[in-house]
Amino acid sequence: MALLVTACAPLAAPLAAPLAAQTPPAAPDPASVERGHATFTSACGFCHGSNAKGGEKGPDLLRSVLVLHDEGGESIGPVILHGRPDKGMPAFPFSAQQIKDIANWLHSSIAATKDRDSYKILNIVTGDPKAGEAYFNGAGHCTSCHSVTGDLKGIAAKYDAVTLQGKMLRPDFSWKEGNPPHQVIALSFTVTLPSGQSFTGEPMNLDDFNVALRDANGAYHSFARTKDGPRVEVNNRLQAHLDLLTRLSDADIHNLTAYLVTLK
Incomplete structure (x- = not known):
């Protein structure tokens, strides 16, 4: 019996070399950004708002697809130069540099909005x-x-100025000190039943139908709320x-x- 011989499939071509790491675009010239802001505010702010986030007539440009896809004013330039009469936008005879400045400011504003969590507090110790x-x-x-x-x-010596101010203005209601059964907590409930028996402990739940707490010994207590009670007192040490x-x-x-x- 003759052997059936099949041609082997050629080896797959080697994988393409990985793409080179893309270099992020350079930050726009601060002077150009400043000029762009000034030009935009004077000519466009009355419609789009001085921060470009929308005004009485114009839309939010920081969320505009046209602006997001723009490169150095190439997309927004024609709109600025020719306007959009059907939407009430006039034409502005800006130079190529002015358009680029406006584009730089818009993109700088978009970047600042995107990276808002990177804001650094410089100094809050300014009082007497x-x-x-x-x-x-x-x-x-x-x-x-x-x-x-x-x-x-x-x-x-334990906390910096920002943390100290935060503790003063935004106290931590999950704060606890000491150990059970003598632990001190920021918030506690005292539930008094119609019989006069009362329970005090860490809040677990409080709504129109139920109140629950965990006492200093770790025991969980839950009570249905009706027109007859129980009475609930919220003790807030803060x-x-x-x-x-x-x-x-x-x-x-x-x-x-x-x-x-x-x-x-």
Whole structure:
């Protein structure tokens, strides 16, 4: 019996070499960006807003597909030069450089919006520490809960200025101190039943139908809420911070921050 011989398929061509890493485009000239902003604001801001995010008539250009696909003014240039009469946009006789400046500013604004999380706080310690100390000991009533020789002793050595200010203005309601059964927590519920029996502990749930908490021993308690009870009290050890926010002026905030950073 004759053997059936088949031709072998040729070996596949070698894989193409990987693409070279693309170099990100260079940042636009800051002077061009500044000129573009000035030109845009004076000529286009009345429709598109001074920040190009939309105005009374013009759309948001930072989300515009035309702008996003633009390269150095090539896409937006014809629109600027000829306008869009059907949409109420007039033509603007800008030079090629002016169009490029506007494009650079728009793309710079888009990049800044995209990278907003990279914003760096430079310095918030701009207040008067003496005025902050006076407010701390006086009108702020801070000494009713805090002591610079007690809980706040050396606080500035533990936290930077940004963190200190944040703890003052945005207190952490998940804060806990100590260990059960003597642990102190920021928020707690006290639930009192119609019988007079009460339970206190860490909040687990509170809505129109149910209240639940975990007591200091770790036991979970849940109660249905009806027109007859139980009575629920919310104990907030940080309520003074919330009340303070209604009275603090901008100057008070900076003065208090400047004082707190001295507590090393």
